[in-house]
Amino acid sequence: MRITYRKTEPARIAVPYYGTISSPPFGLSRLYFVAEVDIETRSVIDITLAVWDPKAEANLSTWLRQIGVKGIICGDANSQYRSALNNENIWIIWRQEGEVAELVEKWANGEICDGSQFQCGSPKNKWCAEHYDIASADVTYHRWSSERRI
Amino acid sequence: MSHNPCAHLEYLETILNSVADGVFTVDSEMKVTSFNRAAEEITGFSAEDAMGRKCHEIFRTGICFSSCPLREALASGEAVVNRELDIVTKDNRKIPISVSASVLRNRQGKTVGGVETFRDQSLIYILKREIKEKYSFRDLVSRNAAMRRLFDVLPDIASSDATVLLHGESGTGKELFTKAIHDLSPRREGPLVVINCGALPEPLLEAEIFGARRGAYTGAVENRPGRLELVQGGTLFLDEIGDLPLPLQVKLLRVLENKEYQPLGAKHPLKADVRFVAASHRDLEAMVEEGSFRRDLFFRLNVVALKIPPLRERPEDIPLLIDIALDRFNNRYAKKIRGFSSEALKVLLNHTYTGNVRELLNIVEQSVILCRASEIGMDHLPAFFTTLARQEKGAAPAQVNPTKEKLSELLSTYKGNKSQVARALGVDRTTLWRWMKRLGLDPA
Numbered sequence: 001m002r003i004t005y006r007k008t009e010p011a012r013i014a015v016p017y018y019g020t021i022s023s024p025p026f027g028l029s030r031l032y033f034v035a036e037v038d039i040e041t042r043s044v045i046d047i048t049l050a051v052w053d054p055k056a057e058a059n060l061s062t063w064l065r066q067i068g069v070k071g072i073i074c075g076d077a078n079s080q081y082r083s084a085l086n087n088e089n090i091w092i093i094w095r096q097e098g099e100v101a102e103l104v105e106k107w108a109n110g111e112i113c114d115g116s117q118f119q120c121g122s123p124k125n126k127w128c129a130e131h132y133d134i135a136s137a138d139v140t141y142h143r144w145s146s147e148r149r150i
Numbered sequence: 151m152s153h154n155p156c157a158h159l160e161y162l163e164t165i166l167n168s169v170a171d172g173v174f175t176v177d178s179e180m181k182v183t184s185f186n187r188a189a190e191e192i193t194g195f196s197a198e199d200a201m202g203r204k205c206h207e208i209f210r211t212g213i214c215f216s217s218c219p220l221r222e223a224l225a226s227g228e229a230v231v232n233r234e235l236d237i238v239t240k241d242n243r244k245i246p247i248s249v250s251a252s253v254l255r256n257r258q259g260k261t262v263g264g265v266e267t268f269r270d271q272s273l274i275y276i277l278k279r280e281i282k283e284k285y286s287f288r289d290l291v292s293r294n295a296a297m298r299r300l301f302d303v304l305p306d307i308a309s310s311d312a313t314v315l316l317h318g319e320s321g322t323g324k325e326l327f328t329k330a331i332h333d334l335s336p337r338r339e340g341p342l343v344v345i346n347c348g349a350l351p352e353p354l355l356e357a358e359i360f361g362a363r364r365g366a367y368t369g370a371v372e373n374r375p376g377r378l379e380l381v382q383g384g385t386l387f388l389d390e391i392g393d394l395p396l397p398l399q400v401k402l403l404r405v406l407e408n409k410e411y412q413p414l415g416a417k418h419p420l421k422a423d424v425r426f427v428a429a430s431h432r433d434l435e436a437m438v439e440e441g442s443f444r445r446d447l448f449f450r451l452n453v454v455a456l457k458i459p460p461l462r463e464r465p466e467d468i469p470l471l472i473d474i475a476l477d478r479f480n481n482r483y484a485k486k487i488r489g490f491s492s493e494a495l496k497v498l499l500n501h502t503y504t505g506n507v508r509e510l511l512n513i514v515e516q517s518v519i520l521c522r523a524s525e526i527g528m529d530h531l532p533a534f535f536t537t538l539a540r541q542e543k544g545a546a547p548a549q550v551n552p553t554k555e556k557l558s559e560l561l562s563t564y565k566g567n568k569s570q571v572a573r574a575l576g577v578d579r580t581t582l583w584r585w586m587k588r589l590g591l592d593p594a
Contacts, residue, residue, distance in 0.1 A: 010580055017469055018277055030492055031469055036580045046579035049465055049499050053492030100466075101295070 010036040010045050012068045013107060015100045017049070019075040021060075021092075028052075028060050028081070034069065035104040042108035044101055061088040073103045073112070170269070172247075175254060176205050176220060177263040192247070192270045194240030209266070210238040219251040220264045227253055227261075234271070234486035234524045246271040248488070248524075271488075278473055288330040290323060291474060294464035300327075300456055307454050308334035313406065315391075315451045316429035318458030321508030324389065324429040327458065332385040337425055340384030343377050348393030356398055357414055366415025378411055378422050385425045391451065392432035392443060399444045406450040426451070461503040461510065468499055471507060475514035483518055490517075491527045497535050554589040561591070 017031035030052050036045040050067060057063045061084040064072070071091040085092050096103055096112055106112040166173050172189035174182055185200040185208075193200075195208050206214040212235070219230040229252040236244045249268045256262050285293040287301035307314060308331045316324045325344065332342040350358055353367075361376025377386060388394070394402065405411045406426065410419040428451045437443035461467065472490065480487055490498065494517075503509050517530040528536055552560070552575065564570040572582040586592070 010583060018281055020277070030495070033466070036583070038583070045583045047466075048578070049469070051492050051496045051499065053496070055492065099293070099295070 009039075011039050011070050012036055013104050014050075014064055014069045014072045015103055016072075016074050019097060021072060021074045021076070021081060021094075028054075030054070032064075032069075033100040034067065035100060037104055037108050039108075042105075044104050044108070047100055047104075059084070061085045061090060064088065064090055071107075073107055172268045172270075173265065174200065174205070174209070175263055175265045178261065180205050180220070182208060183263060189268075192239070192245070192268065193237065194243075199240075205266075209268075211235050219249050220266050223251040223253050224261060224264050229253075232524055234488050237268075246275055282470065282474060285470060288333060289326050290330060291470055292464065292467050293470060294459065294467055296459050297464060297467070300458070304330055305334050307331060307456075309336065310454075311335075311425050312453045313426045313428070313451055314454045314456060315434075316427065316456050316458060317434075318429065318431065319460045319506055320431050321503075321506030322458040322460055323507055324458060325387065327456065328385070328387040328427045328429070331427055332387075332425075335385065335425065337384050341381050342385045342387065343381040344387045344389060345377050346389045347398075348390040352395045352398065355395070356401070359398070360401065360411050361413035361416075363413055363415035366413075370415065376411075376413055378405065378424060379413070379420065382423050385427060388426065388428040390430055390432075391428040392430040392434055392437055396442070396444065399447045403444065403447045403450060406447070461506045465499060468510065469495070471510055472498065472514060475511050476518065479515050479518040485518055485521070486524065487518055487521055487526060488524050489526070491525050494526055494528050494531055494535075497528065497531065501535070551585060554591065557585060557589060557591060 013035045015033040015035065016029040017033060018029055021029055032050050032052065033047055034050045035047045037043070038045050052060055052063050054060075058066065061081070064085070065088040069090060071093065072085060073093045073096050075097055076094055082092055082094070093107065093112060098106075103112065166184070166186040167188075169186070170188055172192045173184075173186045174189050175184045177183050181202055182200045182205055185195070185197040189200075190196055193208060200208045205220065206218070211218075219233050223230050229250065231250045233249045233251075234246065235249060236246055238244055247268045248271055249266060251264055251266045253261055254263045254265055281293075282291060285291050285298075287304065290297075290301065292298060292301070304327075314328075314331060316327055318324050328344075329342060332338060345355075345359060347355065357366075357374065357376065359376050359378060361379050362370050362374045364370055364373050388402075401411065405422050405424075409422050409424075411422050412419045434443055434448055434452075438445045438448050461471075472495075476487060476489065479485070489495075498510075498513070501513075505512070513532060516532060517526045521527075521530040557571075560571045560574060561568075564574070568579055568582055572579045575582065577585075
């Protein structure tokens, strides 16, 4: 499976406000920074705050997909939730700490990665030379294997 | 499933011991009849300690004899859900928990006891506290990059004796910045005196700042020290300096230049050992241009200029400030409100806060006072939020794609500032970015 970013559309990346997506046994974070990243220049266009309403909206992973989030960068997340995000085609890079702009810029520049690999063998979050073509209209970014346990 | 009823009980014990929430049951005399593993971990009491004892001996809260959730549930027959309170553990630690209680009935429907489930909220409190500590500087708090840069330079500015000019809208925390500068300065042992230059008419303001000698004017029956005299060795904060009348601007300039001043009616000047911090929400440079503020005084004051961004430019601070305000007002009004509903939080995040942090604090205070539940909802917010939310729901999104010429013109008007252009067009920055990209304008 692949996640495709169109160069004419910014990539939307979420970072939980308090750093972690889940904090057992209290449930899931409701508040997320949502960063828009220009894939072509790899720069952050805008950062906004979004609130997930568990009473009125879909479950968290579906809500994230509905608001156009392609990936999450966070400090921690339980395995169940990682697979729920995975099922919505949302990638997750965890064990990360720092300011939202800094984290997203690092992601855009391929500087953060949790050591896991994409199906093609490229480290997760590294731009894959085999599939990334600056001249083409689309930038292809690999989703890690769903069979792989993180 | 086995048909043996005893097997069900074994399952039940295993199930209860596998959940993360604490669960215990009591009989009609409020004696503990079961106590799961999580309850042992949270309270520190073992099931052996707990069984057969009155629940208030084990589950120790400040409301055991006044508003015990279990007693309430038993009395009303209705479940009590997510009540926030503190318990004291076996080793006398106070921990925040969320409690729910329900009635247990036998097959005939007769009440035989109750069940209480509770979850430890300490971690979320720790997480929030860590965030607050991480982003705090003295009494100031922010996770905005521009504010963090101000926090970084504040100790260096404070250690000098330079005059500081704070620019910021009303309610941005100029007085807190002044307090931080004073507390970090070598003058911290001296007084910090505040005077609002817009609060008094000119003659009174003059006497207030510079002091007056006996007989200086009718009614001056004794020597009256001014703020400059009272603040010797300390810091004088001149708030709303833009409101200082022109004649007093001349007198203040003399203090800044020569470090001396003359009280009303005094024959000799006095020395002023004072560090000045001035602040204004007005554009002093524009006032200089129009002649309502002295240029020389402006340059004397503008040695170190700090611009405090308004809250609408740092929305990332809103949840942080809400948490802090909630803690403060929960303590002040003896409440246990754990937060805002998602709907209320969305509304608060989208509000423009013309009154800045002060306005946010007022909103939270009012909501805390009005809220009797554990969560602040839309009903507890000031009425205009509800009206606004209703209007927004009814309004259709108005987005008209501009032409390349129109967009270029706007970009040139706002000197390339995309946030201002987006605001002028009534769209967010991402939409503007998309339009610029489509029209072949460089969005970078």
